[in-house]
Amino acid sequence: MKPGAVIVGASHAGAQAAASLRQSGWQEPITLISSENFLPYHRPPLSKGFLAGDQAEDQILLRGEAFYRDQEIELHLGRVVTEVLPDQRVARTDSVAMPYSALILATGASARRLSVPGSALEGVHVLRDMADAKILKEQLAGAENVVIVGGGFIGLEVAATAAKAGKSVTVLEAQDRLIARALPSFLSAYLKDLHLHHGVDIRFGVSLASFEGDGGRLKHVLLSDGRKLSADLVLVGVGSTANCELARRLGLKLEAGGVLVDQRCETSAPGVFAIGDCAAQPNLHTGTILRVESVQNATDQAKMLAAHLTGRSLPPYGTNWFWTDQYSVKLQMAGIVKDGCEVLVRGDPASQNFSLLQLLGDRLVSAFSVNRAADHMAARKLISSKARLDRNLAADPSTPLTGAVLEREYQ
Numbered sequence: 001m002k003p004g005a006v007i008v009g010a011s012h013a014g015a016q017a018a019a020s021l022r023q024s025g026w027q028e029p030i031t032l033i034s035s036e037n038f039l040p041y042h043r044p045p046l047s048k049g050f051l052a053g054d055q056a057e058d059q060i061l062l063r064g065e066a067f068y069r070d071q072e073i074e075l076h077l078g079r080v081v082t083e084v085l086p087d088q089r090v091a092r093t094d095s096v097a098m099p100y101s102a103l104i105l106a107t108g109a110s111a112r113r114l115s116v117p118g119s120a121l122e123g124v125h126v127l128r129d130m131a132d133a134k135i136l137k138e139q140l141a142g143a144e145n146v147v148i149v150g151g152g153f154i155g156l157e158v159a160a161t162a163a164k165a166g167k168s169v170t171v172l173e174a175q176d177r178l179i180a181r182a183l184p185s186f187l188s189a190y191l192k193d194l195h196l197h198h199g200v201d202i203r204f205g206v207s208l209a210s211f212e213g214d215g216g217r218l219k220h221v222l223l224s225d226g227r228k229l230s231a232d233l234v235l236v237g238v239g240s241t242a243n244c245e246l247a248r249r250l251g252l253k254l255e256a257g258g259v260l261v262d263q264r265c266e267t268s269a270p271g272v273f274a275i276g277d278c279a280a281q282p283n284l285h286t287g288t289i290l291r292v293e294s295v296q297n298a299t300d301q302a303k304m305l306a307a308h309l310t311g312r313s314l315p316p317y318g319t320n321w322f323w324t325d326q327y328s329v330k331l332q333m334a335g336i337v338k339d340g341c342e343v344l345v346r347g348d349p350a351s352q353n354f355s356l357l358q359l360l361g362d363r364l365v366s367a368f369s370v371n372r373a374a375d376h377m378a379a380r381k382l383i384s385s386k387a388r389l390d391r392n393l394a395a396d397p398s399t400p401l402t403g404a405v406l407e408r409e410y411q
C-alpha cells in the first residue's frame with residue numbers, strides 16, 4: 001500500500017478534508033476511517049430535524065456512498081484507529097495497517113457524562129452521535145416527563161423538540177442564565193422567555209444530586225436542595241471533551257482541552273495534523289488558543305489544511321459562526337462575544353425578527369440574528385473585514401446592514 005493521507009474520524013472535519021484534498025489535486029491515496037457504522041452525516045440535525053422525525057437518516061448524509069468511490073477515497077466504517085507508529089509512519093486499526101505521508105486527526109469530541117449516582121440507569125442519555133440519537137428518538141416517543149440537565153445549545157434544542165412533541169419538560173441549569181458562555185445576557189433572557197412560552201420549566205442555580213430508579217429504569221431526578229422531580233427520560237447536555245487519546249499516545253502537545261495546532265493545523269509532530277473539535281488553535285480574533293466546536297470551524301480547518309498539503313494558497317481566515325434552531329427561531333451567530341461592547345438592537349425582539357449587534361468603538365465584533373439570515377450573512381463579511389458602522393443606520397432594520405458601513409479595514 002502506497003503512503004497517503006490517513007484521516008482518523010469521518011465527520012464534518014475528516015470527510016471535508018478528504019473531499020477538499022481531492023478537489024485540490026491530491027494524487028496520493030486517501031484513507032478515511034470512522035469508528036461509527038454510518039456513512040458520514042450532518043451532526044446538527046441529531047438534536048433538531050432528525051430527533052423531531054422531520055429528517056430521515058438518508059437525508060442528513062454529508063455525501064452519498066458513490067462520492068467516496070468516485071473520488072477514490074477509501075472509507076472504512078466501524079473501525080477504530082488504535083495505534084500510530086510515528087517512526088514508520090503507519091496508523092493501525094485492528095485489521096489494517098495504513099502507511100501515511102500525512103496523518104490527520106479529526107477525532108472530534110465526546111459528550112461529557114455525569115458521575116452522580118444513578119447515571120447508568122436506563123433512561124439517562126447523552127447525545128453526540130447517530131447511535132445516541134436513534135435511541136433518544138425512540139425513547140422520547142414514549143416519554144412523558146423529560147428532564148434536561150444543562151441549558152446549553154444541545155440541551156435547549158432537545159427541550160424544544162420534546163416540548164413541541166407535547167412532553168412535560170424541565171431544564172436544570174447550574175448558572176443563573178442560559179448559554180452564558182456564548183450569548184450576551186439579552187439573548188439568554190430571550191431564549192428563556194421563548195421556552196417558558198412553550199411551557200418548559202427552567203430551574204436556574206440548581207445542581208444535581210442523583211438519579212433514582214426502579215428495576216434499573218429511571219424514575220426520579222434528585223436535586224441537591226432535596227427536591228425530587230419525576231422523570232422517565234433525562235438528557236445530560238453538559239458539554240463535551242475532545243478525543244485526544246491518540247494524540248496523547250503520540251506525545252503531541254495538548255492545550256485548552258485539545259490538540260495544539262498552528263495556523264496550518266500542524267501539531268507538535270511534523271506530518272501530523274489535527275482539525276475540527278479535537279484541535280486547539282490560536283484564534284486571530286481573540287488572541288487566545290481556542291478549541292472551537294462548530295461545523296464552520298471543522299469545515300474551514302479541513303479546507304485550509306487541504307490547501308496547505310497541496311501547496312495552494314490558503315483561504316482567508318474567516319469569522320466564527322454558529323446557529324441553533326429552537327421552535328420557530330433560527331438564531332445565527334457570527335463573531336465572538338466580547339466584554340465591554342456596546343449593544344445595538346436592530347428590529348423588534350417581540351416580532352421574532354431582529355439582530356443584536358455588538359460594537360467595540362464603531363467596529364462590529366459580533367452579531368446574533370433571529371430569523372434574519374441576510375443580517376447574519378452580511379455580518380460575517382463585515383466582522384472579518386473589520387468594518388466600522390454608523391450606529392443609527394445599523395439599528396434601522398429597513399437599511400441593509402451593508403448600507404451602514406463607514407469604512408472597512410479589509411475588503
Ligand code: FAD
Binds near residue numbers: 276298321
Ligand atoms: P465529530 O463530529 O465529533 O466527529 C469525530 C468522529 O471521529 C466521530 O465519528 C468519532 O467517532 C470518530 N473517531 C474518534 N476517534 C476515532 C478513532 N480513533 N478511530 C476512528 N474514528 C474515530 N455545530 C454547529 O455549527 N451548529 C449546530 O447547530 C450544531 N448542532 C449540534 C448538535 C448536536 C446534537 C451535536 C452533537 C453537535 C452539534 N454541533 C453543531 C457541533 C458540530 O456537530 C461539531 O462541531 C462537529 O461535528 C465537529 O466535527 P468533527 O469532525 O471535528 O468531530
